[in-house]
Amino acid sequence: MKKQQEKTRAVKEIARRAREKIPSLWVWDDLESRLNFATDRSAALAVPDLVVLPSREEELLRFMELIQTFPVPLTPQGARTGMSGGAVPVRGGIAISMLRMRKILSVQRHNRLVIVHPGVITGHLHRSLEKKGFFYPPDPASLAICTLGGNIAEDAGGPRAVKYGVTHDYVLGLRVLLSDGRRLSLGGETLKDVAGYRLASLFTGSEGTLGIITRATLRILPLPQTRLLLLCLFPSMASALTSVQEILFRETPSAIEFMDRQATRLVRGHLPLANTDNAESLLLIEIDGIEAMVNHTLDIVSRICHKNAAISLLPAKGPREADKLWDIRRNLSPALYRIAPTKLNHDIVVPLGNILSLVERLEEISKDYNTTIASFGHVGDGNLHVNLMTNRNNPASYENALKGVDVLFNDVLSLHGSISGEHGIGLAKRAWLPRQLSKTTLSAMRQVKDCFDPIGIMNPGKIFLQGGNYGKKTSQKNT
Ligand SMILES: Cc1cc2nc3c(=O)[nH]c(=O)nc-3n(C[C@H](O)[C@H](O)[C@H](O)COP(=O)(O)OP(=O)(O)OC[C@H]3O[C@@H](n4cnc5c(N)ncnc54)[C@H](O)[C@@H]3O)c2cc1C
Numbered sequence: 001m002k003k004q005q006e007k008t009r010a011v012k013e014i015a016r017r018a019r020e021k022i023p024s025l026w027v028w029d030d031l032e033s034r035l036n037f038a039t040d041r042s043a044a045l046a047v048p049d050l051v052v053l054p055s056r057e058e059e060l061l062r063f064m065e066l067i068q069t070f071p072v073p074l075t076p077q078g079a080r081t082g083m084s085g086g087a088v089p090v091r092g093g094i095a096i097s098m099l100r101m102r103k104i105l106s107v108q109r110h111n112r113l114v115i116v117h118p119g120v121i122t123g124h125l126h127r128s129l130e131k132k133g134f135f136y137p138p139d140p141a142s143l144a145i146c147t148l149g150g151n152i153a154e155d156a157g158g159p160r161a162v163k164y165g166v167t168h169d170y171v172l173g174l175r176v177l178l179s180d181g182r183r184l185s186l187g188g189e190t191l192k193d194v195a196g197y198r199l200a201s202l203f204t205g206s207e208g209t210l211g212i213i214t215r216a217t218l219r220i221l222p223l224p225q226t227r228l229l230l231l232c233l234f235p236s237m238a239s240a241l242t243s244v245q246e247i248l249f250r251e252t253p254s255a256i257e258f259m260d261r262q263a264t265r266l267v268r269g270h271l272p273l274a275n276t277d278n279a280e281s282l283l284l285i286e287i288d289g290i291e292a293m294v295n296h297t298l299d300i301v302s303r304i305c306h307k308n309a310a311i312s313l314l315p316a317k318g319p320r321e322a323d324k325l326w327d328i329r330r331n332l333s334p335a336l337y338r339i340a341p342t343k344l345n346h347d348i349v350v351p352l353g354n355i356l357s358l359v360e361r362l363e364e365i366s367k368d369y370n371t372t373i374a375s376f377g378h379v380g381d382g383n384l385h386v387n388l389m390t391n392r393n394n395p396a397s398y399e400n401a402l403k404g405v406d407v408l409f410n411d412v413l414s415l416h417g418s419i420s421g422e423h424g425i426g427l428a429k430r431a432w433l434p435r436q437l438s439k440t441t442l443s444a445m446r447q448v449k450d451c452f453d454p455i456g457i458m459n460p461g462k463i464f465l466q467g468g469n470y471g472k473k474t475s476q477k478n479t
Contacts, residue, residue, distance in 0.1 A: 007092065010070035011049040014094070018052065022062050026053040026100065037077060037095040044085035044427050048075065048095035055100040057175065057214040064181045067094070071455050074179060076208040078118065078150030081142045083345060084426030086154065086207045090461040096212060098149050105215070109134060112220055113172060113189055118149025118213045134220045137164035140422070141330045149213050155205030157422045159255035159286065159329075162248075162380030164221075166422070168204045173217035176203055176210070179458040189217055202448070207424045208459040210452040224288035227254070228298060229322040231271065233279035233311040237261060240281035241356045243308045244379055247285070248352060250304075251297045255286035256380030257329055260359065263376040266335045270328050272314065272321065279311055283379075284329060286322075332376055333385075339372050340389035342398065344405055346429075348412045349383040349421030361411045362386060369404035371397070383421035409435060425463045434465065 011029075018027045028034065028051040038047040049072070054060040067074075073093030080087045089095050101117035104125060108114070109132060116125065122143040125136050139158035140146060146156070152174070157166035173187035187193055187200035203210055234240040237260055244256055259267065259282040268276045283305075287297045302313055316322040336343050350358050359375065366373040369388075377385040386408060390401035409419050409432050419425075419432050434442060446464060450456070 010072050025059045040080040040082040040087045042085040042428050044088040046088050046090045048089040049092050051095045053097045053100045071457050073457050073460050075459050076212045078147035081146040083423040084428040086426035115217050120148045133223050135223050136220050138167045152204050153208045154424045159257050163252050163254040170219045171204045174200045175215035178211045179453045209462050226291045226294045227288040228294050229316040230285045231314045232283040232305050234281040237281040239308040240283050243305050246304045253285050254288045257284040258379035259376040262374035267328050336387050342390045342392040344388040346386050347421050347423040350415045350417030352382045354415040365404045369400040371401045371404050430465045
């Protein structure tokens, strides 16, 4: 109680001083505004005591200097599309929204890089580069609404990870502000750089727990000459997944997306194909490169799919039809609510060779726990979004689904996989992380956090189940 009162007083004082000393910083403390920054796309909700929105790094730097006398929890936020609760201010304190820092600062085609603010919407960067004949490969399905800062903090991936990798493959340099007011410039503008530790890589995927990313230098690539999207329907999940394995043995398409039986049923009516009734599984395969190579790969992919009894193969007629097919894939997540009102969504990943075993296990979990499971996603890199569909208001159904999740994680680990391929640990998966990482590894990670965030105020309560320096005696030294 006493701590809460101290925090409330500190936040009030911070707001007063920030308004006085940094007038261009947006500082919001009314309940309505604070409620707007209390959630992401997970089920978590926690209202911050204050919200600040800087428009420039200098403003944020001055704000960080100002809070040194009153250390309270800080939660960096992008567009709050995260699925693991990472941007939810669970310990209250200050939500720092980066949405006003949204400039593409420099496009250097000759150096194959861009320099951006963290609040740039990913899709905006995509569109603006494509006009110049370049592209930034990471393509999370949320690209129309998420920010590059959030992508870097979560090390986001997307369908094109099969060929092009994920966000960390494109981060050349970062500028970050630490909780104690230090500013770090990490990496730079070169494609190679081995001067010291690769701290830019360490901050990529750090879920806002080490510092606030204020600027990023990202690698870009020339747009491929041709892109072709192939829609393939299969009579069974096994025939689709066998095709994936055989394709990857020979070729590297830019994307291979999978839908299981449940997901395929949801989208059947929207497909530009007549004969979809017997389809139990679906693949979207994108091939890119020079035209002759694309045609060559298409030929191999088609032969493999036919050999595995594909019901139909349909190459999209041009970019418009391809976009429509991608939209069907991107809208699948909300469509799941037609099955049940609550979705427990987990972004697990397994080695490519174990995907078929995983999908077989999902069928068993679904039966054992009487829960409909719809899975789909980036199968070309072993990453599936597994959705256990339930009803939070029906305790028996919900309890069953939760047990199913627990078994799912055990199965994923026994298949040498990871409990998170792209959404991060945040709040949602803290409880299971010790199952994947040893005590020694977790404690080494904790030490890394303590090194960059000695007073433990940077996004506390995330990744690690317990502990942290926030509120400990060490923080008193700084007050
Ligand atoms: C429909 C839908 C589809 C999705 N598809 C994908 C997908 O295909 N692939 C994928 O990887 N994810 C996907 N996601 C999840 C989500 O969009 C990504 O995790 C995205 O990277 C989050 O970006 P954001 O701007 O919304 O970040 P937020 O949700 O606001 O924040 C995410 C984390 O990043 C931290 N953070 C944000 N900005 C900064 C900063 N400047 N400095 C330090 N830390 C920061 C926050 O503290 C938090 O821990 C999807 C989400 C939705 C709703």
